[in-house]
Amino acid sequence: MTSSDNARFGVGLLGHGTVGGAFHRLLEERADAVAARTGRRPHVVGVLTRSQGDFEEILAASQTIVELIGGIEPARTYVLRAIEAGRHVVTANKQLLSQHGDEVFEAARKRGVQVRFEAAVAGVIPAIRVISESLAGAYIERVHGIVNGTTNYVLTEMARTGATYAQALAAAQRLGYAEADPTEDVSGKDAAAKMAILARLAFNARVGLEDVRYEGIERITPDDIAYARELGLSLKLIGSAERIDDGLAVMVYPAFLYADHPLASVDGAFNAVTIESPAITEITLSGPGAGGIQTASAVLGDVVSTMLPAGAQPPPPRAVKLVEDVEFSFYLHLEVADRPGVLARIADVLGRNEVSIKSVVQRGLGDDARLVMVVHPVLESRFRSAVAEIARLDVVRGDPRVIRVIEETFEAPGAT
Numbered sequence: 001m002t003s004s005d006n007a008r009f010g011v012g013l014l015g016h017g018t019v020g021g022a023f024h025r026l027l028e029e030r031a032d033a034v035a036a037r038t039g040r041r042p043h044v045v046g047v048l049t050r051s052q053g054d055f056e057e058i059l060a061a062s063q064t065i066v067e068l069i070g071g072i073e074p075a076r077t078y079v080l081r082a083i084e085a086g087r088h089v090v091t092a093n094k095q096l097l098s099q100h101g102d103e104v105f106e107a108a109r110k111r112g113v114q115v116r117f118e119a120a121v122a123g124v125i126p127a128i129r130v131i132s133e134s135l136a137g138a139y140i141e142r143v144h145g146i147v148n149g150t151t152n153y154v155l156t157e158m159a160r161t162g163a164t165y166a167q168a169l170a171a172a173q174r175l176g177y178a179e180a181d182p183t184e185d186v187s188g189k190d191a192a193a194k195m196a197i198l199a200r201l202a203f204n205a206r207v208g209l210e211d212v213r214y215e216g217i218e219r220i221t222p223d224d225i226a227y228a229r230e231l232g233l234s235l236k237l238i239g240s241a242e243r244i245d246d247g248l249a250v251m252v253y254p255a256f257l258y259a260d261h262p263l264a265s266v267d268g269a270f271n272a273v274t275i276e277s278p279a280i281t282e283i284t285l286s287g288p289g290a291g292g293i294q295t296a297s298a299v300l301g302d303v304v305s306t307m308l309p310a311g312a313q314p315p316p317p318r319a320v321k322l323v324e325d326v327e328f329s330f331y332l333h334l335e336v337a338d339r340p341g342v343l344a345r346i347a348d349v350l351g352r353n354e355v356s357i358k359s360v361v362q363r364g365l366g367d368d369a370r371l372v373m374v375v376h377p378v379l380e381s382r383f384r385s386a387v388a389e390i391a392r393l394d395v396v397r398g399d400p401r402v403i404r405v406i407e408e409t410f411e412a413p414g415a416t
């Protein structure tokens with residue numbers, strides 16, 4: 001035995017819930033294997049929860065602080081204090097990094113410590129590592145995918161078993177996928193925070209949560225899903241960050257996908273992140289995006305990285321211009337009067353706004369009459385103004401429902 005076999009590496013654990021508890025167990029299980037790799041045996045020096053532990057005592061005994069509390073405060077204060085004290089930080093906290101990333105990364109740069117956050121985006125999928133290390137020299141044009149496990153699980157269960165939204169969400173909470181406040185998941189805010197982090201890394205740009213336009217799945221109804229099935233579509237909450245001219249568009253929105261789209265088969269709590277670059281074509285990473293044990297594995301990977309010689313923090317980001325008006329294909333669901341000429345009047349409004357219809361389904365009689373269509377790609381502002389005009393027609397009842405449709409599939413060069 002050498003002296004390094006006995007060297008210990010102190011890990012201070014803040015938060016002991018779904019991820020923190022799983023991380024604690026995993027660290028104990030894997031400590032010998034980590035020691036064999038790094039020469040030091042990691043151990044938890046103390047645990048802080050709402051009801052136990054003293055932060056300053058834990059800090060004094062640790063070399064790396066693992067923050068798995070979530071939310072902004074007190075997580076922000078603890079993370080900044082740990083950095084100030086010269087400790088590395090590992091966190092799964094996307095809200096903190098998307099709202100206070102500049103402050104946290106700048107503090108870490110100044111103090112020369114690592115902040116690692118693989119678990120903050122798409123769980124155990126190594127999206128952060130691939131973008132910020134493997135592709136550090138690449139020109140990335142677009143990053144998109146499914147980055148919230150809870151909503152993907154809910155949508156999959158609703159379509160697969162006919163579960164209601166409430167039943168499926170309750171199951172996602174029981175399985176440990178949802179945030180402490182699941183509104184963060186269903187409103188799209190969790191995915192928006194993750195897309196802000198991915199955009200920051202992919203484009204070296206100062207992107208925060210406030211720069212992301214996001215919508216969630218709260219307004220999706222079971223009949224949207226049923227109609228979509230008739231049109232050969234499945235529903236996903238999509239995150240996307242892309243260069244448009246000299247700006248960036250970062251968005252989260254529910255969208256219908258055709259069955260042959262690669263993301264259409266990403267089900268349950270799985271996530272997927274696709275990175276597109278002209279020189280590389282594309283890379284898609286997929287795997288569990290939520291869940292205690294899975295996420296704990298990403299946290300442990302980051303802890304091991306902090307035990308190895310320090311990786312430099314990325315350089316300060318540049319300012320960006322945000323592009324909000326983007327072309328999409330759309331699904332439009334209208335409750336209409338049951339009389340002749342309705343489709344023609346609606347088609348006339350769409351035609352005048354240069355919106356062209358791709359497919360239409362007409363269903364129901366009397367008060368149940370519905371007109372559901374998918375239109376070809378069009379600038380969102382133009383489509384929205386056509387829909388506003390349609391909503392004012394006397395043949396349309398209730399509010400039109402609009403959901404984006406993603407129809408393009410990536411064609412690899414040389415593919416037949």
Ligand SMILES: NC(=O)C1=CN([C@@H]2O[C@H](COP(=O)(O)OP(=O)(O)OC[C@H]3O[C@@H](n4cnc5c(N)ncnc54)[C@H](O)[C@@H]3O)[C@@H](O)[C@H]2O)C=CC1
Pocket residue numbers: 014015016017018019020048049050051068069070071073074092093094119120123176177178179180289290291292295
């Ligand atoms: N659950 C999942 O699948 C994933 C969660 N994450 C992130 O991991 C973090 C933790 O999530 P979960 O383990 O699911 O949360 P959780 O709610 O199960 O656990 C939170 C822990 O923090 C402690 N805590 C709460 N307020 C505190 C305070 N004021 N002071 C000290 N301790 C406090 C609680 O006692 C509990 O031990 C969050 O940032 C979450 O977004 C990231 C990826 C996946």
Ligand SMILES: N[C@@H](CC=O)C(=O)O
Pocket residue numbers: 120122123147148149150151177178179185190289290291
């Ligand atoms: N609540 C989140 C957990 C992981 O980030 C999700 O469902 O994706």
Ligand code: NA
Pocket residue numbers: 118119120121122123124125126127128298
């Ligand atoms: Na990840």
